[in-house]
Amino acid sequence: MFRKLKIKIxxxxxxxxxxxxxxxxxxxxxxxxxxxxxxxxSPAPENGGVMARYDDQELKxxxxxxxxxxxxxxxxxLLCVGGAIEIIVFLAAYYFSQKIVRPxxxxxNKQKLFIANASHELKTPLAVIEANVEALxxxxxxxxxxxxxxxxxxxxNKLVLDLLQLAKMDAGSVESGTAxxxxxxxxxxxxxxxxxxxxAGKMTYKSSGAAKSFLVVKQDFSQVxxxxxxxxxxxxxxxxxxxxxEDGVLVANDGAKIAKEDVExxxxxxxxxxxxxxxxxxxxxxxxxxxxxxxxxISCNSDDKMTKFMVKVA
Numbered sequence: 001m002f003r004k005l006k007i008k009i010x011x012x013x014x015x016x017x018x019x020x021x022x023x024x025x026x027x028x029x030x031x032x033x034x035x036x037x038x039x040x041x042s043p044a045p046e047n048g049g050v051m052a053r054y055d056d057q058e059l060k061x062x063x064x065x066x067x068x069x070x071x072x073x074x075x076x077x078l079l080c081v082g083g084a085i086e087i088i089v090f091l092a093a094y095y096f097s098q099k100i101v102r103p104x105x106x107x108x109n110k111q112k113l114f115i116a117n118a119s120h121e122l123k124t125p126l127a128v129i130e131a132n133v134e135a136l137x138x139x140x141x142x143x144x145x146x147x148x149x150x151x152x153x154x155x156x157n158k159l160v161l162d163l164l165q166l167a168k169m170d171a172g173s174v175e176s177g178t179a180x181x182x183x184x185x186x187x188x189x190x191x192x193x194x195x196x197x198x199x200a201g202k203m204t205y206k207s208s209g210a211a212k213s214f215l216v217v218k219q220d221f222s223q224v225x226x227x228x229x230x231x232x233x234x235x236x237x238x239x240x241x242x243x244x245x246e247d248g249v250l251v252a253n254d255g256a257k258i259a260k261e262d263v264e265x266x267x268x269x270x271x272x273x274x275x276x277x278x279x280x281x282x283x284x285x286x287x288x289x290x291x292x293x294x295x296x297x298i299s300c301n302s303d304d305k306m307t308k309f310m311v312k313v314a
Contacts, residue, residue: 002105006097013093014086021085025078029071125152125159162282166269169289176293177217184244185212187222192242195229201238201254208245216313220290224298225249227287228309235307248296248312258302266300287311 132148168174185207196203228251232240236253243250258266265271267288270281291298297312 002101005104006094006101009097009100010090010093014090017086017089021082025082028078029074125156128152129156159282162286165286166282166289169286169293174293177219179215179217181213182216182218182221183212184214184216184221184249187218188225188242188244188249191222191225191229195233199233199236199240201236201240203240203242205242206244208243211246212244214248214313217294220294221313224287224290224296224311225251227283228311231283231309241306247314248310250308250310252306252308254305255307257304258300258307263300263302267298 129149129152132146132152165174188205192203192205228249229240229242232251232253235255237255239254241250241252243252262271267284268281269285271285272281288298290296291311294313297310299310301308301310
């Protein structure tokens with residue numbers, strides 16, 4: 001499909017170029033031939049002032065030969081120049097067709113991957129629900145199957161809501177809230193209290209002496225912070241560090257080092273560096289989308305000691 005699109009772009013460009021060159025060459029030949037002046041002869045007087053006479057046919061043949069020779073040279077020049085232009089335009093059309101089609105092709109491939117991953121993620125809870133419904137029909141008095149069904153429905157519902165949020169942000173239909181002065185020191189401490197019970201290790205918070213209040217959209221910041229803390233509790237082993245800095249917030253965990261190629265794709269939708277961990281791979285993609293909407297900068301850096309996520313809000 002994309003190969004045909006590239007060929008169409010090249011052929012259309014070449015056809016337009018050829019038509020322009022032919023029209024320009026034809027006009028040049030026409031005006032060059034019609035506007036060339038007649039050669040003038042001034043025969044010298046002979047035999048006491050008697051003018052020498054020239055044969056009219058010889059003069060016409062000479063003029064025609066001169067014009068034909070000039071037209072031939074002009075035609076050869078135009079063909080050489082036109083051929084060179086055609087080659088240059090072809091190379092340029094080939095190069096730019098690649099650049100024009102590549103973003104469309106990348107978007108198409110991402111869409112295919114997005115649909116495949118979404119289908120896969122939804123398939124799992126639906127399969128579990130189906131199995132538990134069958135078990136429930138056999139053991140109608142068992143509450144375990146109902147609990148499993150409720151959990152999987154909740155999981156599927158969260159996935160659908162995440163997908164819907166990303167789709168709305170892509171379409172630009174999500175309006176950003178009003179920025180206000182928010183005490184991030186207080187906000188971070190409250191969120192740490194909520195996530196501490198989920199983490200078996202130690203969760204540490206420190207402030208580098210920076211200003212505690214920042215001009216942000218509180219709801220958006222809270223959601224990004226929740227995503228980063230949830231990610232840290234999922235992958236951290238013994239230690240999580242949350243730090244309020246002069247320009248934003250750092251969330252780090254001591255989990256396994258993320259490979260460089262994974263760091264580069266860590267914010268892609270459905271991408272998970274560790275497939276064994278529970279989750280859909282949408283959280284960090286949502287965090288990035290929210291950050292971009294607010295003109296914040298979010299980044300990831302991983303080494304042998306810590307994996308760090310930084311959100312710069314100022």
